[in-house]
Amino acid sequence: MLSQESAPDLMETQVMRLLSxxxxxxxQHLAEVERDLVQMDVLxxxxxxxxxxxFMAIHHAIDLQQETLKSMLSTGKxxxxxxxxxxxxxxxxxxxxxxxxxxxxxxxxxSQLIGRMVQHLAGLRDVFGVLGTSEPADLPExxxxxxxxxxxxLSDQIGARGDExxxxxxxxxxxxxxxxxxxxxxx
Amino acid sequence: MTKTIxxxxxxxxxxxxxxxxxxxxxxxxxxxxxxxxxxxxxxxxTVDLVLTDQNMPGMxxxxxxxxxxxxxxxxxxxxxxxxxxxxxxIKAMGRAAGANGWLVKPFDPARLTEVVKKLIG
Numbered sequence: 179m180l181s182q183e184s185a186p187d188l189m190e191t192q193v194m195r196l197l198s199x200x201x202x203x204x205x206q207h208l209a210e211v212e213r214d215l216v217q218m219d220v221l222x223x224x225x226x227x228x229x230x231x232x233f234m235a236i237h238h239a240i241d242l243q244q245e246t247l248k249s250m251l252s253t254g255k256x257x258x259x260x261x262x263x264x265x266x267x268x269x270x271x272x273x274x275x276x277x278x279x280x281x282x283x284x285x286x287x288x289s290q291l292i293g294r295m296v297q298h299l300a301g302l303r304d305v306f307g308v309l310g311t312s313e314p315a316d317l318p319e320x321x322x323x324x325x326x327x328x329x330x331x332l333s334d335q336i337g338a339r340g341d342e343x344x345x346x347x348x349x350x351x352x353x354x355x356x357x358x359x360x361x362x363x364x365x
Numbered sequence: 366m367t368k369t370i371x372x373x374x375x376x377x378x379x380x381x382x383x384x385x386x387x388x389x390x391x392x393x394x395x396x397x398x399x400x401x402x403x404x405x406x407x408x409x410x411t412v413d414l415v416l417t418d419q420n421m422p423g424m425x426x427x428x429x430x431x432x433x434x435x436x437x438x439x440x441x442x443x444x445x446x447x448x449x450x451x452x453x454x455i456k457a458m459g460r461a462a463g464a465n466g467w468l469v470k471p472f473d474p475a476r477l478t479e480v481v482k483k484l485i486g
Contacts, residue, residue, distance in 0.1 A: 275474075276473060276475050279382050279385065279386060279474050280472070280473050281471075283379060283382055283470055283471035283472070284471060285378050286376040286378055286379045286470070287449060287471075289376070290420075359471050359472055359473035360468060360469025361467075361468075361469045362467070362469075362480055363467045364480070364483075365465055365466055365467070
């Protein structure tokens, strides 16, 4: 005898425990995937916005630089204001390229988020995999004790696989919400 | 003489951006794909500054810093962390390991080279 509870009550308890385990672990993985997808959407939108702005600005600055160069070539000798204009444009282009470099780094962060999502989806597959290990032929034909033992084993396996995954799945370190460059601190 | 910087990051695009920014500022750059690769390259050639990511497969940034600080020729070489992490706890661990500074990604090339210049000229 497993306890003083009646067999149908125990069966109900074990089924509820199993379903609760599946729901909890599945929900945790999906919540993490959802969180990362939202974060990735923010990063990608901001990155594209910044990269577009940077490339348009670079294009505009190069156009102006070309005009100044043409004007210099037509006169033969550069006037001081033309040289100064070229220097200003050179600095402007450098700043826009720097902004583009900052924007391009968001690909690295999104790839970290994708890696984490893949791990969580694997966790979800684990949960369903444990449930899928019981073939209909393995199910006890009768006897609630055997059925209870099987449900108990499945719940324990789901819990154990969830604990293993929790250790293997790195916590998210990508929390940036803005496209500005990060802080610098010298010790 | 050109100063050399060891840039350690498992992201190829990040290493490319670092290399592009530092070379444009006149520095030589050696790239390493993780902590272990960084340590091996640091052993082969003493560099002027190390810039490392924290989260990498295998040896992470903190372990790399500890390993470098244990080497006689790296006791005074500036080491900067460049990571997505910005928590006070991990920063304190970085400081205790021997990092000279903490930079949060994404980096701005102008600010990065400003810091590097301040440390190694």
